[in-house]
Amino acid sequence: MARTKIDYGIDLGTTNSAISRMENGEPTIKKTDTLKDTMPSCVYINKKKAIQVGDSAYNALKRDRLKSMKNWNSENSNAFIEFKRTMGSDKSYSSSNLDKELSSKELSAEVLKTLKSFVKDENVNSIVITVPAAFKNNQKESTREAAKLAGFDHIELLQEPVAASMAYGLFESSKDKKDGFWLVFDFGGGTFDAALLKVEEGIMKVIDTEGDNYLGGKNLDFAIVDEIILPYIEENFVIDSILADDAKKQSLRNSMKFYAEETKIKLSFNDTHNILSDLGDIPGEDDEGEEFELDITVTQTDISNALSPVFQKAIDVSNNLLERNNLKGSCLDSLILVGGPTFSPVLRKMLEAQICKPDTSADPMTVVSKGAALYASTVNISDEVREQTRDKTKIQLEIANESSTVETEEFVPIKILADKTEGEIPEKVFAEVTRGDKAWSSGKIEINTIGEIVEIQLNEGKTNIFDVVLYNDKGDILESEPSSFSVIQGSKIGSATLPYNVGIELKDRTTGKVRFKTIKGLEKNQSIPAIGTKNGLKTQKQIRPGMDSDFIKIPVYEGEHASEGTRAIYNEHVNTIKITGLELPSLLPENSDVDLTVNIDRSEKITVTAYFPYLDFTHETEVESTTKATDANSLENEIRKAKGSLIELKEEGNSDTMKLQKIESELQGIEKLFDADKEGNKDQVLNELRKSLKTIDELNDTTEWPKLEETLKEEFYKLEKANTDLGNEKTTQVVNQFRSQLDQVIPSQDVKIGTALLEEMDMFFFKLTEIYQFMGMIKNFNNNFGSYSWNNPTKARQLVNSGMDKIANNPDKEELRQILISLYDMLPNNERPSGDDSVLVG
Known part of the structure; x- marks a missing residue:
């Protein structure tokens, strides 16, 4: 069939x-x-x-x-x-x-x-x-x-x-728990997911998710290796040279992981387990030539000590998820376990103590696969695949039934698809729909190419299968396709939801910083398909038609919870849309409007449409995901910067000592993980580093105003002095306005307004002292030439030398500007002092 x-x-x-x-x-x-x-x-x-x-x-x-x-x-x-x-x-x-x-x-x-x-x-x-x-x-x-x-x-x-x-x-056991909040605790072999669902009258809706792609059974296995098996080997064998060599130590850990995995599984169902190997089972020898053997009795206490810290990470993720939705474990109507590690009595006790008693009615090992099949029974095969499998000698039907419902009666339209049928279709065709248990039948109803509605009766709390039999007016059975359909009663999945905020990188028009901004309508947990818009964005430079070197870029990112306004490293880069002069019909001036519309379909495919009102032109792009290639060198630099930020926090006397110690410990662990395998572990290192950077930023926020107030005062005095030396009556009026604004901002301690005022003062100071700024920038390039990643070092050196010559001989402001523009073009975007002028402003 x-x-x-x-x-x-x-x-x-x-x-x-x-x-x-x-x-x-x-x-x-x-x-x-x-x-x-x-x-x-x-x-x-x-x-x-x-x-x-x-x-x-x-x-x-x-x-x-x-x-x-x-x-x-x-x-x-x-x-x-x-x-x-x-x-x-x-x-x-x-x-x-x-x-x-x-x-x-x-x-x-x-x-x-x-x-x-x-x-x-x-x-x-x-x-x-x-x-x-x-x-x-x-x-x-x-x-x-x-x-x-x-x-x-x-x-x-x-x-x-x-x-x-x-x-x-x-x-069956969940029927008395149809409504309320459910938490799915999915601890797999390599990943952990927590999903919070709200169930109302059998309709399930995911309202929030959280997870860790680097937390799972693998971490449990290595915890057993590190806390139980390796200490035994160290105690009974001489392995100093192995432990001193990272490659050898990792090889030993990988080999012992199989014994650890077996131990983990056995202790999910037994009080003790004996890790026992015969002589010769484990190849290799210790430093004194003795062959390795294992004979370790592991108790529930031993396994609890080893696994609890790993399980705790997953429980913390779950509690954070509940907390941000203003819920406690006691509010849950069901805690659903998924994944082999959830058989562990250690985990189940921890969950009962810290969240609530888990439901153990479903098999954690097969529930995901079965659920996928249930969902699959609600999804139509695509038209392309359907056409490949049709038997057009049979009468082709279109049966537009609901795949799942919470109702006990449903209306099902049935019609004949004459254009898909190659055989003869009788003048009169009757359809009879019969429920699988034979307890209900529709009787014979005449159908045609226009369609007829059949009202079906459903048994509650199960999948109802209905057979469809066609007859001619003489009562002869006609072959048809499909000849059956099914409806799941009592449970219905609402729309799937976005697991992340979908947004783009924009230059903030107030602060000038390039930050992640969520597209309105594409927030985390938004139902999909979804459409988001961001209008009134501005270009930073003109785009000349036919010029491939002139372009606007729209970097698309997925952002975590509370990602709004964060740095790019916190978020996941999907891809960057590049619109060049080759694709525009005519000149697009600087500061032109751009309106974005972002569509996400049910399969989470992203399409971005950019409309340029000045040109009355629309550009549409389907966003293809890139294979992520995290650069190990830039990652090493980010770790170094994170350590530097931690030192600054300590020097500034941040009072949250516990958090500082926690970050320090985390960064040490991240650095150790990175050093162990810079290429193999770089994605996991980035994932862990993001968490620590967020905490660093939170701590920075607590000391942000005192630093900002000090900077505001310093910059104002600098501006006031420059105006005395170089200004006029008009510029003095502006400086007086800044003084008045400063007097208002300082008592309010408003970081946002203070940052905006600082930007305005900096811009005014730059214009007032522009030629001196240009001279200073060129001198900086000259003094620190080797610290920049020039794409053409020889040409850059020539330009810097030319700039230094002009500074020594009556410099012209416009000549220096052109030299600086050329120098900035030879720098990667993240090293340009003026920021990236190819992203949009919003």
């Missing part, structure tokens, strides 16, 4: 994955080749270049990791896992057996192909794949591309917590 709904859902996990299909109205797990519900998300390329996925690949990974202890070389493995953590990045995995580099999406595609192969009775070309709520746009795009590589033609993405809540909503 050709399907009209997708019906298939995949939980593409960091460590384990699963596929489900709707069968007789129920989401059903398709068993793996080893007859399990889930398979390891692991890929292995053997010496014959054959690709293995799942349990056999995982066994190869374990073998390779242990073997690496013989020569302490972990680079030769051809087995890969946890590549979901690097989706959307430029990270590659080297396979010596294939003699090539593999990307995260290529490895994910192999997992998806294998999951698809578990379906033996039909070809699967449409799919719903779940992604973490904290996934960024580029990570989602990379997931879509992986699905295309795996041969899927129609791909829909669904947030993992939404999938879990949909499956949970149909469990």
